[in-house]
Amino acid sequence: MRTLVGLSGFTPEQEERIRSAVPGWNVVFGKAKELDPGIFREAEVICGWAKEAEADLLRPDAKLRWVQAGSAGVDYLPLKALEQKGAVVTDASGVHPVPMAETAFAMMLAFGRKLHLAVRKQAERKWEPLGAYGELRGKTLGIVGAGAIGEETARIAQAFGMRVLGLRRSGRPAPYFDRMSGPEGLDDLLAESDYVVNILPHTERTVRLFDAGRFARMKPTACFINVGRGSAVDTAALTEALAEGRIAGAGLDVFEKEPLPDDHPLWSMDNVIITPHMGGLSERYKDRLAELFADNLLAYAASGRPARNIVDYGLMY
Structure with a gap:
Protein backbone atom coordinates (compact mmCIF):
# COMPACT_ATOMS: atom_id res chain seq x y z
CA MET A 1 0.00 0.00 0.00
CA ARG A 2 1.26 3.48 -0.89
CA THR A 3 1.78 5.83 2.06
CA LEU A 4 1.37 9.58 2.48
CA VAL A 5 2.36 11.49 5.61
CA GLY A 6 1.07 14.97 6.41
CA LEU A 7 2.90 17.05 9.04
CA SER A 8 1.27 20.42 8.45
CA GLY A 9 -1.45 20.47 11.12
CA PHE A 10 -4.46 20.33 8.82
CA THR A 11 -8.05 20.47 10.07
CA PRO A 12 -10.22 17.34 9.77
CA GLU A 13 -11.96 18.87 6.74
CA GLN A 14 -8.63 19.60 5.06
CA GLU A 15 -7.38 16.10 5.88
CA GLU A 16 -10.45 14.60 4.24
CA ARG A 17 -9.87 16.65 1.11
CA ILE A 18 -6.34 15.29 0.89
CA ARG A 19 -7.43 11.69 1.55
CA SER A 20 -10.07 11.89 -1.16
CA ALA A 21 -7.39 12.71 -3.74
CA VAL A 22 -5.66 9.33 -3.24
CA PRO A 23 -8.30 6.69 -2.36
CA GLY A 24 -6.80 3.42 -1.23
CA TRP A 25 -3.61 4.99 0.10
CA ASN A 26 -2.45 4.80 3.69
CA VAL A 27 -2.73 8.46 4.71
CA VAL A 28 -1.28 9.45 8.09
CA PHE A 29 -1.43 12.88 9.73
CA GLY A 30 0.39 13.99 12.86
CA LYS A 31 3.45 15.57 14.42
CA ALA A 32 6.75 13.94 13.52
CA LYS A 33 7.77 13.32 17.13
CA GLU A 34 4.47 11.54 17.82
CA LEU A 35 4.56 9.18 14.81
CA ASP A 36 6.27 5.80 14.55
CA PRO A 37 9.61 6.43 12.78
CA GLY A 38 8.87 3.46 10.55
CA ILE A 39 6.11 5.39 8.83
CA PHE A 40 8.69 7.78 7.37
CA ARG A 41 10.63 4.93 5.76
CA GLU A 42 7.37 3.85 4.10
CA ALA A 43 6.25 7.34 3.05
CA GLU A 44 6.20 7.87 -0.71
CA VAL A 45 4.84 11.40 -0.26
CA ILE A 46 5.24 13.82 2.63
CA CYS A 47 3.68 17.22 3.15
CA GLY A 48 5.85 19.29 5.47
CA TRP A 49 9.28 18.50 6.86
CA ALA A 50 10.74 17.78 10.28
CA LYS A 51 14.31 17.27 11.44
CA GLU A 52 13.14 14.39 13.61
CA ALA A 53 12.09 12.47 10.51
CA GLU A 54 14.93 13.46 8.19
CA ALA A 55 17.22 10.49 8.78
CA ASP A 56 14.43 7.97 8.12
CA LEU A 57 13.12 9.80 5.06
CA LEU A 58 16.59 9.90 3.48
CA ARG A 59 17.62 6.31 4.18
CA PRO A 60 18.69 4.44 1.03
CA ASP A 61 15.79 2.01 1.48
CA ALA A 62 13.19 4.74 2.20
CA LYS A 63 10.41 5.05 -0.39
CA LEU A 64 10.26 8.86 -0.51
CA ARG A 65 9.50 10.23 -3.98
CA TRP A 66 7.89 13.62 -3.38
CA VAL A 67 8.13 16.36 -0.73
CA GLN A 68 5.47 19.09 -0.63
CA ALA A 69 6.98 22.00 1.28
CA GLY A 70 4.76 24.12 3.48
CA SER A 71 6.46 27.35 2.42
CA ALA A 72 7.44 29.19 -0.74
CA GLY A 73 11.11 29.04 0.23
CA VAL A 74 12.75 25.61 0.37
CA ASP A 75 16.27 26.50 1.50
CA TYR A 76 15.68 24.77 4.86
CA LEU A 77 15.28 21.39 3.13
CA PRO A 78 18.25 19.05 2.51
CA LEU A 79 18.02 19.72 -1.22
CA LYS A 80 21.24 17.98 -2.25
CA ALA A 81 20.25 14.79 -0.43
CA LEU A 82 16.75 14.90 -1.89
CA GLU A 83 18.12 15.42 -5.39
CA GLN A 84 20.50 12.48 -4.97
CA LYS A 85 17.56 10.37 -3.83
CA GLY A 86 15.61 11.34 -6.93
CA ALA A 87 12.75 12.91 -5.00
CA VAL A 88 10.66 15.72 -6.44
CA VAL A 89 10.18 18.84 -4.29
CA THR A 90 7.27 21.22 -4.71
CA ASP A 91 6.98 24.54 -2.90
CA ALA A 92 3.92 26.39 -1.64
CA SER A 93 4.14 29.26 -4.10
CA GLY A 94 0.67 30.71 -4.57
CA VAL A 95 -0.32 30.20 -0.93
CA HIS A 96 1.34 33.40 0.35
CA THR A 275 7.89 41.62 12.82
CA PRO A 276 8.67 37.98 13.78
CA HIS A 277 8.75 36.27 10.36
CA MET A 278 4.96 36.30 10.11
CA GLY A 279 4.57 37.86 6.65
CA GLY A 280 3.15 34.73 5.04
CA LEU A 281 0.92 33.64 7.91
CA SER A 282 -2.84 33.93 7.60
CA GLU A 283 -6.03 32.35 8.86
CA ARG A 284 -6.46 30.97 5.33
CA TYR A 285 -2.92 29.61 4.96
CA LYS A 286 -3.65 25.94 5.73
CA ASP A 287 -6.74 25.90 3.54
CA ARG A 288 -4.78 27.21 0.57
CA LEU A 289 -1.96 24.72 1.21
CA ALA A 290 -4.44 21.82 1.43
CA GLU A 291 -6.02 22.90 -1.86
CA LEU A 292 -2.64 23.10 -3.60
CA PHE A 293 -1.52 19.75 -2.18
CA ALA A 294 -4.76 17.94 -3.06
CA ASP A 295 -4.64 19.24 -6.64
CA ASN A 296 -1.01 18.13 -6.97
CA LEU A 297 -1.89 14.74 -5.47
CA LEU A 298 -4.46 14.14 -8.19
CA ALA A 299 -1.81 14.80 -10.83
CA TYR A 300 0.74 12.67 -8.99
CA ALA A 301 -1.65 9.72 -8.67
CA ALA A 302 -2.43 9.93 -12.39
CA SER A 303 1.04 10.52 -13.81
CA GLY A 304 3.60 9.96 -11.07
CA ARG A 305 4.52 13.64 -10.98
CA PRO A 306 2.90 16.70 -9.37
CA ALA A 307 1.68 19.33 -11.82
CA ARG A 308 2.55 22.62 -10.07
CA ASN A 309 5.37 24.34 -8.20
CA ILE A 310 8.14 21.86 -8.95
CA VAL A 311 11.44 23.15 -7.56
CA ASP A 312 14.44 23.40 -9.88
CA TYR A 313 17.33 22.04 -7.82
CA GLY A 314 19.79 24.18 -9.78
CA LEU A 315 17.94 27.38 -8.94
CA MET A 316 16.78 26.32 -5.44
CA TYR A 317 13.22 27.48 -6.18
Whole structure:
Protein backbone atom coordinates (compact mmCIF):
# COMPACT_ATOMS: atom_id res chain seq x y z
CA MET A 1 0.00 0.00 0.00
CA ARG A 2 1.26 3.48 -0.89
CA THR A 3 1.78 5.83 2.06
CA LEU A 4 1.37 9.58 2.48
CA VAL A 5 2.36 11.49 5.61
CA GLY A 6 1.07 14.97 6.41
CA LEU A 7 2.90 17.05 9.04
CA SER A 8 1.27 20.42 8.45
CA GLY A 9 -1.45 20.47 11.12
CA PHE A 10 -4.46 20.33 8.82
CA THR A 11 -8.05 20.47 10.07
CA PRO A 12 -10.22 17.34 9.77
CA GLU A 13 -11.96 18.87 6.74
CA GLN A 14 -8.63 19.60 5.06
CA GLU A 15 -7.38 16.10 5.88
CA GLU A 16 -10.45 14.60 4.24
CA ARG A 17 -9.87 16.65 1.11
CA ILE A 18 -6.34 15.29 0.89
CA ARG A 19 -7.43 11.69 1.55
CA SER A 20 -10.07 11.89 -1.16
CA ALA A 21 -7.39 12.71 -3.74
CA VAL A 22 -5.66 9.33 -3.24
CA PRO A 23 -8.30 6.69 -2.36
CA GLY A 24 -6.80 3.42 -1.23
CA TRP A 25 -3.61 4.99 0.10
CA ASN A 26 -2.45 4.80 3.69
CA VAL A 27 -2.73 8.46 4.71
CA VAL A 28 -1.28 9.45 8.09
CA PHE A 29 -1.43 12.88 9.73
CA GLY A 30 0.39 13.99 12.86
CA LYS A 31 3.45 15.57 14.42
CA ALA A 32 6.75 13.94 13.52
CA LYS A 33 7.77 13.32 17.13
CA GLU A 34 4.47 11.54 17.82
CA LEU A 35 4.56 9.18 14.81
CA ASP A 36 6.27 5.80 14.55
CA PRO A 37 9.61 6.43 12.78
CA GLY A 38 8.87 3.46 10.55
CA ILE A 39 6.11 5.39 8.83
CA PHE A 40 8.69 7.78 7.37
CA ARG A 41 10.63 4.93 5.76
CA GLU A 42 7.37 3.85 4.10
CA ALA A 43 6.25 7.34 3.05
CA GLU A 44 6.20 7.87 -0.71
CA VAL A 45 4.84 11.40 -0.26
CA ILE A 46 5.24 13.82 2.63
CA CYS A 47 3.68 17.22 3.15
CA GLY A 48 5.85 19.29 5.47
CA TRP A 49 9.28 18.50 6.86
CA ALA A 50 10.74 17.78 10.28
CA LYS A 51 14.31 17.27 11.44
CA GLU A 52 13.14 14.39 13.61
CA ALA A 53 12.09 12.47 10.51
CA GLU A 54 14.93 13.46 8.19
CA ALA A 55 17.22 10.49 8.78
CA ASP A 56 14.43 7.97 8.12
CA LEU A 57 13.12 9.80 5.06
CA LEU A 58 16.59 9.90 3.48
CA ARG A 59 17.62 6.31 4.18
CA PRO A 60 18.69 4.44 1.03
CA ASP A 61 15.79 2.01 1.48
CA ALA A 62 13.19 4.74 2.20
CA LYS A 63 10.41 5.05 -0.39
CA LEU A 64 10.26 8.86 -0.51
CA ARG A 65 9.50 10.23 -3.98
CA TRP A 66 7.89 13.62 -3.38
CA VAL A 67 8.13 16.36 -0.73
CA GLN A 68 5.47 19.09 -0.63
CA ALA A 69 6.98 22.00 1.28
CA GLY A 70 4.76 24.12 3.48
CA SER A 71 6.46 27.35 2.42
CA ALA A 72 7.44 29.19 -0.74
CA GLY A 73 11.11 29.04 0.23
CA VAL A 74 12.75 25.61 0.37
CA ASP A 75 16.27 26.50 1.50
CA TYR A 76 15.68 24.77 4.86
CA LEU A 77 15.28 21.39 3.13
CA PRO A 78 18.25 19.05 2.51
CA LEU A 79 18.02 19.72 -1.22
CA LYS A 80 21.24 17.98 -2.25
CA ALA A 81 20.25 14.79 -0.43
CA LEU A 82 16.75 14.90 -1.89
CA GLU A 83 18.12 15.42 -5.39
CA GLN A 84 20.50 12.48 -4.97
CA LYS A 85 17.56 10.37 -3.83
CA GLY A 86 15.61 11.34 -6.93
CA ALA A 87 12.75 12.91 -5.00
CA VAL A 88 10.66 15.72 -6.44
CA VAL A 89 10.18 18.84 -4.29
CA THR A 90 7.27 21.22 -4.71
CA ASP A 91 6.98 24.54 -2.90
CA ALA A 92 3.92 26.39 -1.64
CA SER A 93 4.14 29.26 -4.10
CA GLY A 94 0.67 30.71 -4.57
CA VAL A 95 -0.32 30.20 -0.93
CA HIS A 96 1.34 33.40 0.35
CA PRO A 97 0.75 36.30 -2.08
CA VAL A 98 -2.17 37.87 -0.19
CA PRO A 99 -0.70 37.96 3.35
CA MET A 100 2.81 38.78 2.12
CA ALA A 101 1.61 41.69 0.00
CA GLU A 102 -0.56 42.94 2.84
CA THR A 103 2.40 42.76 5.24
CA ALA A 104 4.53 44.82 2.86
CA PHE A 105 1.76 47.40 2.51
CA ALA A 106 1.14 47.51 6.24
CA MET A 107 4.77 48.57 6.62
CA MET A 108 4.67 51.08 3.78
CA LEU A 109 1.49 52.67 5.10
CA ALA A 110 2.93 52.77 8.60
CA PHE A 111 6.03 54.61 7.41
CA GLY A 112 4.07 57.03 5.25
CA ARG A 113 1.54 57.89 7.96
CA LYS A 114 4.09 57.50 10.80
CA LEU A 115 1.93 54.93 12.56
CA HIS A 116 4.98 53.15 13.95
CA LEU A 117 5.93 56.36 15.77
CA ALA A 118 2.35 57.05 16.87
CA VAL A 119 2.15 53.62 18.52
CA ARG A 120 5.31 54.41 20.48
CA LYS A 121 3.89 57.77 21.54
CA GLN A 122 0.66 56.05 22.58
CA ALA A 123 2.63 53.77 24.90
CA GLU A 124 4.06 56.94 26.47
CA ARG A 125 0.60 58.62 26.63
CA LYS A 126 1.85 61.47 24.47
CA TRP A 127 -0.36 63.45 22.04
CA GLU A 128 2.33 64.60 19.67
CA PRO A 129 1.99 65.33 15.91
CA LEU A 130 5.00 63.89 14.12
CA GLY A 131 5.79 66.35 11.36
CA ALA A 132 5.35 65.83 7.62
CA TYR A 133 3.08 62.93 6.71
CA GLY A 134 3.38 61.22 3.35
CA GLU A 135 1.14 59.53 0.80
CA LEU A 136 1.74 56.42 -1.30
CA ARG A 137 0.02 57.97 -4.30
CA GLY A 138 2.62 59.18 -6.78
CA LYS A 139 5.49 57.31 -5.11
CA THR A 140 7.67 54.72 -6.86
CA LEU A 141 7.75 51.17 -5.56
CA GLY A 142 10.60 48.85 -6.52
CA ILE A 143 9.83 45.13 -6.16
CA VAL A 144 12.87 42.86 -6.17
CA GLY A 145 11.60 39.37 -6.90
CA ALA A 146 8.60 39.76 -9.17
CA GLY A 147 6.99 36.34 -8.82
CA ALA A 148 3.48 35.61 -7.60
CA ILE A 149 3.93 37.62 -4.38
CA GLY A 150 5.54 40.48 -6.28
CA GLU A 151 2.71 40.55 -8.79
CA GLU A 152 0.08 40.77 -6.05
CA THR A 153 2.09 43.56 -4.39
CA ALA A 154 2.27 45.40 -7.72
CA ARG A 155 -1.49 45.03 -8.25
CA ILE A 156 -2.22 46.69 -4.92
CA ALA A 157 0.41 49.37 -5.57
CA GLN A 158 -1.27 50.41 -8.79
CA ALA A 159 -4.59 50.69 -6.93
CA PHE A 160 -2.81 53.14 -4.60
CA GLY A 161 -1.64 55.17 -7.60
CA MET A 162 2.01 54.16 -7.32
CA ARG A 163 4.53 53.71 -10.11
CA VAL A 164 5.82 50.13 -9.98
CA LEU A 165 9.26 48.89 -11.02
CA GLY A 166 10.07 45.19 -10.97
CA LEU A 167 13.08 42.91 -11.13
CA ARG A 168 13.06 39.23 -11.97
CA ARG A 169 15.67 36.78 -13.21
CA SER A 170 14.11 36.47 -16.68
CA GLY A 171 13.35 40.18 -17.07
CA ARG A 172 10.04 39.26 -18.73
CA PRO A 173 7.20 41.79 -18.41
CA ALA A 174 4.40 41.02 -15.96
CA PRO A 175 0.98 42.51 -15.22
CA TYR A 176 0.77 45.62 -13.01
CA PHE A 177 4.42 46.62 -13.48
CA ASP A 178 5.29 49.86 -15.24
CA ARG A 179 8.77 48.57 -15.96
CA MET A 180 10.46 45.19 -15.55
CA SER A 181 14.17 44.43 -15.73
CA GLY A 182 16.58 41.57 -15.16
CA PRO A 183 19.24 41.43 -12.42
CA GLU A 184 21.35 44.02 -14.25
CA GLY A 185 18.68 46.63 -13.51
CA LEU A 186 18.87 46.42 -9.72
CA ASP A 187 20.95 49.55 -9.15
CA ASP A 188 18.66 51.69 -11.31
CA LEU A 189 15.59 50.33 -9.51
CA LEU A 190 17.12 51.20 -6.13
CA ALA A 191 18.01 54.72 -7.23
CA GLU A 192 14.48 55.47 -8.48
CA SER A 193 12.36 53.89 -5.74
CA ASP A 194 10.77 55.51 -2.72
CA TYR A 195 10.03 52.07 -1.29
CA VAL A 196 12.05 48.93 -2.04
CA VAL A 197 10.45 45.58 -1.24
CA ASN A 198 12.63 42.45 -1.30
CA ILE A 199 10.77 39.20 -2.02
CA LEU A 200 13.70 37.15 -3.32
CA PRO A 201 14.16 33.51 -2.28
CA HIS A 202 17.39 32.28 -0.72
CA THR A 203 19.88 31.14 -3.35
CA GLU A 204 23.65 31.33 -3.73
CA ARG A 205 23.14 34.44 -5.91
CA THR A 206 20.98 36.33 -3.43
CA VAL A 207 23.12 36.03 -0.29
CA ARG A 208 23.88 39.57 0.96
CA LEU A 209 22.72 41.06 -2.31
CA PHE A 210 21.70 44.14 -0.34
CA ASP A 211 25.06 45.31 0.94
CA ALA A 212 26.51 48.73 1.77
CA GLY A 213 26.89 49.59 -1.90
CA ARG A 214 23.27 48.77 -2.64
CA PHE A 215 21.96 50.84 0.28
CA ALA A 216 24.14 53.71 -0.94
CA ARG A 217 22.23 53.58 -4.24
CA MET A 218 18.92 54.26 -2.50
CA LYS A 219 17.41 57.70 -1.86
CA PRO A 220 17.97 59.04 1.68
CA THR A 221 14.16 59.39 1.86
CA ALA A 222 13.51 55.77 0.81
CA CYS A 223 12.39 52.82 2.95
CA PHE A 224 13.61 49.24 2.57
CA ILE A 225 11.20 46.40 3.32
CA ASN A 226 12.29 42.76 3.54
CA VAL A 227 9.64 40.03 3.46
CA GLY A 228 11.80 37.65 1.41
CA ARG A 229 14.79 36.08 3.11
CA GLY A 230 17.09 37.50 5.77
CA SER A 231 20.12 36.08 4.00
CA ALA A 232 19.63 38.62 1.17
CA VAL A 233 20.65 41.48 3.47
CA ASP A 234 23.97 42.43 5.04
CA THR A 235 22.46 43.29 8.42
CA ALA A 236 25.47 45.30 9.59
CA ALA A 237 25.40 47.41 6.43
CA LEU A 238 21.67 48.00 6.78
CA THR A 239 22.02 48.97 10.43
CA GLU A 240 24.76 51.46 9.57
CA ALA A 241 22.73 52.96 6.70
CA LEU A 242 19.77 53.47 9.02
CA ALA A 243 21.84 54.89 11.87
CA GLU A 244 23.57 57.39 9.56
CA GLY A 245 20.35 58.45 7.80
CA ARG A 246 21.44 57.16 4.40
CA ILE A 247 18.01 55.55 4.08
CA ALA A 248 14.89 56.67 5.93
CA GLY A 249 13.56 53.43 7.36
CA ALA A 250 13.31 49.64 7.21
CA GLY A 251 10.47 47.20 7.70
CA LEU A 252 11.94 43.80 8.50
CA ASP A 253 10.07 40.51 8.78
CA VAL A 254 13.13 38.28 8.24
CA PHE A 255 16.75 38.35 9.39
CA GLU A 256 20.10 36.69 8.78
CA LYS A 257 19.85 35.23 12.27
CA GLU A 258 16.43 34.46 13.76
CA PRO A 259 15.27 35.43 16.23
CA LEU A 260 17.06 38.76 16.05
CA PRO A 261 19.37 38.89 19.12
CA ASP A 262 17.77 40.94 21.91
CA ASP A 263 20.80 43.23 22.14
CA HIS A 264 20.79 44.14 18.45
CA PRO A 265 20.61 47.92 17.79
CA LEU A 266 17.79 47.48 15.24
CA TRP A 267 15.36 46.87 18.12
CA SER A 268 15.75 50.40 19.47
CA MET A 269 15.71 52.36 16.21
CA ASP A 270 12.64 54.58 15.72
CA ASN A 271 12.89 54.21 11.95
CA VAL A 272 12.61 50.41 12.01
CA ILE A 273 9.57 48.14 12.13
CA ILE A 274 10.28 44.54 13.19
CA THR A 275 7.89 41.62 12.82
CA PRO A 276 8.67 37.98 13.78
CA HIS A 277 8.75 36.27 10.36
CA MET A 278 4.96 36.30 10.11
CA GLY A 279 4.57 37.86 6.65
CA GLY A 280 3.15 34.73 5.04
CA LEU A 281 0.92 33.64 7.91
CA SER A 282 -2.84 33.93 7.60
CA GLU A 283 -6.03 32.35 8.86
CA ARG A 284 -6.46 30.97 5.33
CA TYR A 285 -2.92 29.61 4.96
CA LYS A 286 -3.65 25.94 5.73
CA ASP A 287 -6.74 25.90 3.54
CA ARG A 288 -4.78 27.21 0.57
CA LEU A 289 -1.96 24.72 1.21
CA ALA A 290 -4.44 21.82 1.43
CA GLU A 291 -6.02 22.90 -1.86
CA LEU A 292 -2.64 23.10 -3.60
CA PHE A 293 -1.52 19.75 -2.18
CA ALA A 294 -4.76 17.94 -3.06
CA ASP A 295 -4.64 19.24 -6.64
CA ASN A 296 -1.01 18.13 -6.97
CA LEU A 297 -1.89 14.74 -5.47
CA LEU A 298 -4.46 14.14 -8.19
CA ALA A 299 -1.81 14.80 -10.83
CA TYR A 300 0.74 12.67 -8.99
CA ALA A 301 -1.65 9.72 -8.67
CA ALA A 302 -2.43 9.93 -12.39
CA SER A 303 1.04 10.52 -13.81
CA GLY A 304 3.60 9.96 -11.07
CA ARG A 305 4.52 13.64 -10.98
CA PRO A 306 2.90 16.70 -9.37
CA ALA A 307 1.68 19.33 -11.82
CA ARG A 308 2.55 22.62 -10.07
CA ASN A 309 5.37 24.34 -8.20
CA ILE A 310 8.14 21.86 -8.95
CA VAL A 311 11.44 23.15 -7.56
CA ASP A 312 14.44 23.40 -9.88
CA TYR A 313 17.33 22.04 -7.82
CA GLY A 314 19.79 24.18 -9.78
CA LEU A 315 17.94 27.38 -8.94
CA MET A 316 16.78 26.32 -5.44
CA TYR A 317 13.22 27.48 -6.18
